[in-house]
Amino acid sequence: MKEFKVVVLGSGGVGKSALTVQFVTGTFAEKYDPTIEDFYRKEIEVDNSPSILEILDTAGTEQFASMRDLYIKNGQGFILVYSLVNAQSFHDIRPMREQICRLKGTDRVPIVLVGNKVDLESEREVRTADGATLANEWGCPFLETSAKSKRNVDELFAEIVRETNFMSQPPKSGDCCIIL
Amino acid sequence: MTRTVQSSTVETASVPGLDESASKRDDEPHTASVEALVRRCADCYDGDGSCSDENFPQVLFLTHLWFMTSEQLLVLFSQLYYTFDSAKDDQLTKKKCFFFRSWLHEFPHIFDLDKNLVRALQQLQSNAENDDDVDTSIIDLSNKGSYKWMSEAHLSIRPNQVNRKRRKVSLVFNHLEPEELAIHISYLEYKCFRRLTLSDFHNYAVHGAIKDNPKLERAVVLFNNITHWVQCMVLGHPKAQERAVAIAKFVEIAKKLHAMRNFNTLMAIVGALTHTVISRMKKTMAVLPKETMKALEEFVDLLDSKSNYGAYRKAYSDAGKEFKIPIIGILMKDLIALHAALPDRVGDGLINVRKMIGIGGRFQEISYLQRTPFPYEVNRDLVNTLRVSLYLYYSEEEIYQLSISREPRDVKHNNAANYNSPSKFENMGFGEFARYTCHLDSETIRQHVTAMVTSVFKAYDQNSDGFISEAEFETFIRNFPGLDSFSTVDKDKDGRISISEMLDYFLKISSTRRNEVYQVFKHDFVETTYFHPTFCEECEKLLWGLVKQGWKCKGCGINCHKHCKERIVQECRPKQQSRNGSISSQSPVEKNGVSIWYSFRSFDKKGIFSDTISASAVSITEDEAFDVDL
Numbered sequence: 001m002k003e004f005k006v007v008v009l010g011s012g013g014v015g016k017s018a019l020t021v022q023f024v025t026g027t028f029a030e031k032y033d034p035t036i037e038d039f040y041r042k043e044i045e046v047d048n049s050p051s052i053l054e055i056l057d058t059a060g061t062e063q064f065a066s067m068r069d070l071y072i073k074n075g076q077g078f079i080l081v082y083s084l085v086n087a088q089s090f091h092d093i094r095p096m097r098e099q100i101c102r103l104k105g106t107d108r109v110p111i112v113l114v115g116n117k118v119d120l121e122s123e124r125e126v127r128t129a130d131g132a133t134l135a136n137e138w139g140c141p142f143l144e145t146s147a148k149s150k151r152n153v154d155e156l157f158a159e160i161v162r163e164t165n166f167m168s169q170p171p172k173s174g175d176c177c178i179i180l
Numbered sequence: 181m182t183r184t185v186q187s188s189t190v191e192t193a194s195v196p197g198l199d200e201s202a203s204k205r206d207d208e209p210h211t212a213s214v215e216a217l218v219r220r221c222a223d224c225y226d227g228d229g230s231c232s233d234e235n236f237p238q239v240l241f242l243t244h245l246w247f248m249t250s251e252q253l254l255v256l257f258s259q260l261y262y263t264f265d266s267a268k269d270d271q272l273t274k275k276k277c278f279f280f281r282s283w284l285h286e287f288p289h290i291f292d293l294d295k296n297l298v299r300a301l302q303q304l305q306s307n308a309e310n311d312d313d314v315d316t317s318i319i320d321l322s323n324k325g326s327y328k329w330m331s332e333a334h335l336s337i338r339p340n341q342v343n344r345k346r347r348k349v350s351l352v353f354n355h356l357e358p359e360e361l362a363i364h365i366s367y368l369e370y371k372c373f374r375r376l377t378l379s380d381f382h383n384y385a386v387h388g389a390i391k392d393n394p395k396l397e398r399a400v401v402l403f404n405n406i407t408h409w410v411q412c413m414v415l416g417h418p419k420a421q422e423r424a425v426a427i428a429k430f431v432e433i434a435k436k437l438h439a440m441r442n443f444n445t446l447m448a449i450v451g452a453l454t455h456t457v458i459s460r461m462k463k464t465m466a467v468l469p470k471e472t473m474k475a476l477e478e479f480v481d482l483l484d485s486k487s488n489y490g491a492y493r494k495a496y497s498d499a500g501k502e503f504k505i506p507i508i509g510i511l512m513k514d515l516i517a518l519h520a521a522l523p524d525r526v527g528d529g530l531i532n533v534r535k536m537i538g539i540g541g542r543f544q545e546i547s548y549l550q551r552t553p554f555p556y557e558v559n560r561d562l563v564n565t566l567r568v569s570l571y572l573y574y575s576e577e578e579i580y581q582l583s584i585s586r587e588p589r590d591v592k593h594n595n596a597a598n599y600n601s602p603s604k605f606e607n608m609g610f611g612e613f614a615r616y617t618c619h620l621d622s623e624t625i626r627q628h629v630t631a632m633v634t635s636v637f638k639a640y641d642q643n644s645d646g647f648i649s650e651a652e653f654e655t656f657i658r659n660f661p662g663l664d665s666f667s668t669v670d671k672d673k674d675g676r677i678s679i680s681e682m683l684d685y686f687l688k689i690s691s692t693r694r695n696e697v698y699q700v701f702k703h704d705f706v707e708t709t710y711f712h713p714t715f716c717e718e719c720e721k722l723l724w725g726l727v728k729q730g731w732k733c734k735g736c737g738i739n740c741h742k743h744c745k746e747r748i749v750q751e752c753r754p755k756q757q758s759r760n761g762s763i764s765s766q767s768p769v770e771k772n773g774v775s776i777w778y779s780f781r782s783f784d785k786k787g788i789f790s791d792t793i794s795a796s797a798v799s800i801t802e803d804e805a806f807d808v809d810l
Contacts, residue, residue, distance in 0.1 A: 013388025017520035025521065033538065034517035037490045056485045059520075060513030063390060063400040065576060066407040066451025067509055071485050073454075103456055147520075 001043075002051040006160050007071055009096050010081035011089040012062050015116040018147035019081065020057040023157050044154075046161040053157060072103045077110040077164040079156065084115040084144065087125040097138065110164040111140045114156060119146040211530035214248065218256045225278040237279060239540030241287055242547065245382050246539060247524055247531050250290055250297040254280075258304045280304075289377060351565045351639050352655045353413070358429060362436035362445075363556045364566050365406065366505065369445050372399045373505055374550040378543050385515040399508055403448050405570045409661075410452035412574055415582045416661030420463040423586070427453055427464070428472040434479055440556075441504035443483075443496060450479040457583040464587065483507075501548075503555050515542060561635030568632040568686065569659045629686045637679055647676040705745055708732040718744035 008016045021034065024042045033039065040055045056075065061067045072078075078100055082089040093113070100109055113135045115126060128144060135142030141159045145152040212220075221240050224233045231237070244253045257276055280301070284291060291298055305320065350356060372395075380396045390397045414426045430449055437446040452458070453476060459465065465473075482491050489510055496506060522535035640652045648656075650666045657666075669685045670677055709727045716723055716730065717738040723730035732739050740748055 011388075012390070017516050021517065021521045034521050035488070035493070035514045037487045037493070039517075040488050054486070057513065057517065059388065059516045060384075060511075061509035063404075064447075064451075064509040065404045066448055066455055069455045070451055070480070070483065074485055 002049075003054065004051060004077055004161055004164055005054050005056070005075050006077045006079060006157070006164075007056045007058060007075035008079045008081060009058050009100075010062075010114075010116075011083075011086075011092045012059070014081045014083040014086065014089045015147050016081050017057050017059040019079075019114070019116060019145060019153060019156070020055055020059075022147045022150060022153045024055065042157075044157055044161060046158045051161060053161070055157075068099070069103065072100055077112075077160040079112050079114055079160055081114045081116050082126065082131075083117050084126045084131070085117050085120045085123040090115075090126045090130065093134070108167050110160060110167040111138065112156060112160045112163055113138070113140055113142045115142075115144040117146060117148075118144040118151060119149045210532060210534040211526050212533050213530055214256055217531060217533075217536075218253070222257070222275045222279050225275040225282075229274075229278045229281070231278070231282070237282060238286070238544060239537060241283055241290075242378060242543040243536050243540045245379055246519075246536070250294050251300050254297060254300045254304065258300075258307075293377075293379070351562060351636055351659070353566075353569075353659045355655075356562075358432035359436045360559075360562070361566075362433045362440060362442070364558060364562050365433075365445050366437065366440055366442040367554060367556070367558045367563060368567060368570070369402065369406075369442060369505055370554055372402050373444070373508065376508075376546075376550075378546065381512065381515055381543075381546070384512055385519045388516065402570065403444065403508065406445060406448040407452040407455070408574045408576075408579060409570050410449055411455065411457055411579050412582070412661040414453075414458060414464075415579065415586055416658075418586070420461070420587070421467050423461065423464045424467045424469070424472075427458065428469055431472045431475050431479075435475065438479070438482075441496075441499045441502060443492065443507045444505045446479065447483055447507045447509070450476065450483055454480055457579050461583060461587040503552050504549065506546075506549070511542070511546070515539065518542075561639055564628070564631040564635040565659065567628050626687060630683065633679060633683050633686065636682070646679050648682075649676055653677045653682075703733040703738070703745075703748060704735050705731040705733050705740075707742075708739070710739070714739050716740045716744050718747050 008020055010016050020040070024040055040057065042053050042055070043050060044053055045051075056071055058068075058071060061071075078097075080093050080096055082093050084090075097109075097111060100111070101107055113131060115128070115131045131142050131144065141163060143152045143156050143159065145156055147153060217240060221237050224237050225231050240253075244250065248256075257279065291301070353361060375395050376399060377395065380393055383393050384390060384396055390400060410430055414423050414430070417423045417426055430453055434446055434449050434453075437443075437449065482495060483489075484491060489507075492507065492510070496504065518535065518538050522532055522538065524532055524535065526532050636656060637646070637648065640648045640656070650670070653666055653669065657669075666677070667673075669681055671681050671684075672678075707728050708730060710723060710729050714723045714730065715721065717740045719741065721741075723739060723741060730739050730741055731745055738748070
C-alpha cells in the first residue's frame with residue numbers, strides 16, 4: 001500500500017493538533033494515547049485506492065528552528081493551517097511555504113491550504129476569499145475546516161493524498177500559473 | 181450551594197497511579213467528580229501523617245491547574261473538612277492537614293505564585309484554630325518547602341580552588357575537548373530546563389503561544405541560539421576543509437551529549453548540522469570524514485520524526501531514571517496532543533481521569549528530572565563565556581546569506597529550475613519565530629557580560645595588570661564567529677585590551693546586535709526620464725513611455741517601474757561590480773518593505789566577518805566574500 005508522509009504546519013494555537021487528532025481518532029479520541037508510535041498512522045481510501053498516512057503534527061515544535069528543517073525534509077505533503085479567527089496566523093503562512101519550497105528546491109510541492117475554526121464564524125478575521133486567493137496564487141487546494149464540528153476534516157486529508165499523487169506525475173506543459 | 185461527595189464514584193474509580201498498564205485497563209472508569217478526587221486524595225493519608233499512596237496526591241497536585249485553580253482545589257478541601265466533621269471521621273481532619281502539608285512542602289512555588297491560594301489557606305487556618313483536634317501549625321505557610329534543589333549548589337559548580345592553578349582551563353572553544361563543551365552546554369541547557377514550571381507547560385499547551393511565557397521562551401531561544409551558534413562556528417571558517425573540521429568537532433560534541441542523554445541539545449546540534457545552510461555546501465560535505473558522516477546519519481535516524489519519534493522515545497525511556505534532558509519541543513508536542521485528544525471534562529462536569537493521569541505522568545517525570553542533580557563538574561569561567569557567546573543573535577536569513585557567500589549557488593542549476601530567484605524569499609523563517617526571538621533585559625546582559633569578561637581576565641591576564649595581549653584576545657574572539665578583531669576593540673590603540681575596553685565592546689554588541697536593522701543600503705529613487713530603452717530591474721520589462729518612464733536609484737543607479745519600486749529586494753550597493761548584468765546573485769531580504777543589508781558582508785582576510793559597516797565594506801566584491809578555496 002502506498003504510504004504518505006504528511007506534515008501539518010501552522011502557527012501556534014491554530015488547531016493543528018485538534019485537526020490531526022480528530023482525523024486519526026475519529027470519534028474515539030478518549031481511548032487513545034497520542035504519544036504511542038502508531039498514533040499518527042491511519043489508513044485512508046481516496047478515489048477507491050487505499051493508502052496509509054503518517055502524519056507529523058508540528059504543534060509544540062513550531063518555535064524550534066532546527067527541527068523545522070528536519071521535518072520538512074522528511075515530509076512529502078504539507079498541510080498549512082491558519083486560524084480564520086486570527087489574521088496573524090494567516091500572514092504567517094506565506095513564509096512557511098517559501099521555506100518548504102526553498103528546501104525542496106521546487107515550487108511543485110503538494111500543499112493544501114486550510115483555514116481552521118470555521119465554527120467560530122462570528123469571530124472571523126480572514127475572509128474565505130482571502131484564503132481562496134492565496135490558494136489560487138499557489139495553485140493548491142483550499143479548505144475551511146472545523147476540528148470541533150468535524151467539518152471537512154476527512155476531506156482535508158483526502159485532498160492532500162490527491163495533491164501528492166497529482167504532484168508525483170510529471171508536470172504537463174501549461175500547467176504552471178502565468179502571472180501577468 | 182451544596183456539594184455532595186460522590187464517594188461511590190471514588191470506590192469504583194480506584195483511581196490508579198501511574199502504572200501505565202493499570203491505566204490502560206478498559207474496564208476502569210475514566211471519570212470522577214472533583215469532590216470524589218479530593219476525597220480519594222485525603223484518604224491516601226493516614227491520621228499519623230504517613231501516606232499510603234504518594235502517587236495519587238502528587239498527580240492531583242501536579243495537574244489540578246488543568247481542571248481548576250489552586251484556590252478552587254483548596255476550597256474543595258476545606259468544604260470536605262467541614263462536611264465530614266459531622267460524620268465523626270476523627271482521622272479525616274488530620275488527613276486533610278497532612279494533605280495540605282505535603283502540598284506546601286512539595287510544591288512551594290504554587291504558593292509563591294498564587295496570592296489567592298495563600299489567602300484561602302490562611303482563612304482555612306484561622307477557621308481551624310477553634311478546633312482542638314487540628315494542629316494548625318501543620319498547615320502554616322512557614323512549613324512551605326524550600327527551593328534548595330533549585331539552588332546553584334545543587335548544580336554542582338565546584339570552582340575547585342586547589343586545582344585551578346595546576347590545570348588552566350582554556351576559554352577558547354577550539355582548544356576544548358568535545359566532552360568539556362558538551363558538559364558546559366548541557367549545564368546551561370539544564371539550568372534553563374529546570375526553571376520551567378508546570379504552569380508554563382500548561383499555559384503553552386492550552387494557548388499554543390509562548391507569548392507571556394518568559395521561561396519557556398528562554399528555553400526556545402537557547403535552543404535556537406545553540407543551533408545558530410553551531411552554524412556560525414562552522415560558517416566562520418573560510419575554507420571548506422576548515423568547515424569540515426568544525427563539523428566533525430560538533431559531531432564529537434553530539435556524541436558526548438548523546439552519552440550524557442541531553443537529547444535537547446543533541447537535537448539542536450544535529451538539527452544545526454543537517455540544516456540546509458550546512459548541507460547545501462557540497463564542497464564542505466565532500467571533505468567531511470566518512471565516519472563523521474556516518475555518525476551524523478545515525479543521529480538523524482535517532483531523532484527522526486518517523487513513527488512519532490519512535491527511535492528517540494525508545495532511547496529516552498531506555499535511559500531510565502538517569503540524568504537526562506528531554507527534547508522540549510517533543511515534550512510540548514505531547515502535552516498539546518494530549519490536551520487536544522482528551523477533553524478536560526466529560527459527561528456532567530466529571531473530570532477526565534485518563535487525561536489527568538496522562539498529563540500527570542509527564543509532569544511527574546519532568547519534576548523528577550528537574551530535581552536530579554547535575555552530575556558533572558562545571559567550570560564557572562567557561563560557563564560565563566559560553567553563555568554570552570550563545571546569545572549573540574543571528575537571524576536565519578543572515579546565516580543563510582553567509583552560507584551562500586561561502587559556497588555560492590550553482591548558477592546553471594538555478595537558471596534551469598528558475599526557482600531560487602531572490603525576490604521569492606522576502607522573509608524567510610516563520611514570522612512567528614521572528615516575533616519571539618526575545619530578549620534578556622539589559623541588566624541581565626550586563627551581569628552575564630561582566631561575569632564573562634572577569635573570567636577571561638582571570639584566565640589570561642597572567643600578571644594581573646588588567647590587560648590581555650592581542651594574541652590572547654584573537655584566539656578568544658574566535659568563540660564569537662562574526663565579531664570584530666582586535667583593532668576595533670582596542671580603542672586607545674595601545675596594542676592590548678583592557679577590562680573596560682572588552683566590557684564596553686561586548687555590552688555594545690550584546691545590546692545592539694540583535695536589533696540592528698541596517699537601513700544604510702536603502703534605495704533612494706527619483707523619477708527619471710530615459711533617453712535609451714531601459715529595462716526594469718524587478719520585472720525585466722521595458723520602462724515604457726516618452727518621459728518619466730521609471731524610477732532610478734541615486735545611489736546605485738538601478739531602474740524600475742513605479743509599481744515595481746516597492747518590490748525591489750536588491751540592496752543599494754553603489755560600487756557593486758555587477759555580474760552578468762545583474763546587480764547580484766545574492767539576496768538581501770526585504771523586511772517590512774525596507775531593503776536591508778546585513779553587516780555580515782565584509783570579510784577580513786582571516787575570514788572573520790566584520791560587524792562594522794563602513795564605506796569600504798560596500799566596495800567589497802563578491803569574489804572576496806567567496807570561499808577562498810575556489
